[in-house]
Amino acid sequence: MTSDAHAASEPFSTSVDILIVGAGPVGLFGAYYAGVRTLSVAVMDSLEEPGGQITAMYPEKAIFDVAGFPAVKGRTLVEQLVEQAGAFNPTYLLGEQAAGLTRHADKFTVTTSTGLQVHARAIVITGGIGTFTPRPLPVGEEHLGHGVVHFVPDPTICEGADVVVVGGGDSALDWALMLEPIAKSVTVVHRRAQFRAHPHSVELLRESSVRLLTDAQVTDVRADPEVFEVKVDVAGEPVTLPCTKLVAALGFTANLGPLLEWGLEIAGKRHIATDTLGATSVPGIYAAGDIVDYPGKVRLIATGFGEVATAVNNAAAYLNPDVSAFPGHLSDYAPASGATSPSSSH
Secondary structure: OOOEOOOOOOEEEEEEEEEEEOOHHHHHHHHHHHHHHHOEEEEEEEEOOOHHHHHHHHOEEEEOOOOOOOEEEHHHHHHHHHHHOOOOEEEEEEEEEEEEEEOOOEEEEEEEEEOOEEEEEEEEEOOOOEEEOOOOOOOOHHOOOOOOOOOOOOOOOOOOOOEEEOOOOOOOHHHHHHHHHOOOOOEEEEOOOOOOOOOOHHHHHHOOOOEEOOOEEEEEEEEEEEEEEEEHHHHHEEEEOOOEEEEOOOOOEEHHHHHHHHHHHHOOOEEEOOOOOEOOOOOEEOOOOOHHHHHHHOOOOOHHHHHHHHHHHHHHHHHHOOOOOOOOOHHHHOOOOOOOOOOOOO
């Protein structure tokens, strides 16, 4: 990765044209577009690696809704986005949570939780759902790290295991389907009869060897010290299951954290309101991706890519009113060192 990686133990200050807050896929694509517009850029994230939720939660999961990829693993997508942006040498400030914001004349100063200061002429927020905390299991959370997990970044840890996945959303079903070929057994426990996951995932699950227990909840987790068994109440009937990996996929509690203090217009306490330019209510601050809300918003990675291209290019016009927000055809640009110029992309 071509970048300056900041160690949180060495606070310093740096100045860039654009600071991107959030190093998920949308933020990484934004770093590429900032480079295209010859703007210096820093990408900040509270996580220690680029990739956001994909890297933290499901790097080995296949993603099916990115244009041009029938299927792409999360890790591969992140690696290619880092490589794409790397032609322009963005500065990565990882392990740094954006905290305070001040403005002096034509520059913002963002202070992180470790005291680092970043001076930027414009800011693009691509923080996904903000700071996310997994919802704990009603029982068994004390065994976290001893067979109970919230994420499965490396599926090989479940090879040959009796896996119980608790939850009915997309992550729960995705993990169950991903682990089915390598685990000894996979059971999904969901407290309702209906699933929140995508209907196609539910259909695939019903056609698989995964055991489904609906109208069910885990009542006891047994460990010594590693988890070896769970007890489940299924519509009032007790069921005991062998279990050496318990995946708690009950969703997350999201929090915008310090961003709530930045004076931005907030939609429903969970999202940042933007206009069609990607601009927030604070001039010079833009936002894109899942953290954004507006009428008709569709929360997909593909949507975020378009939003961040719009936000960064309009930020470029904000910083220099003599240039257009439209970047032109990228095939007209001389490629950056080591980069291959696309033949007909926009």
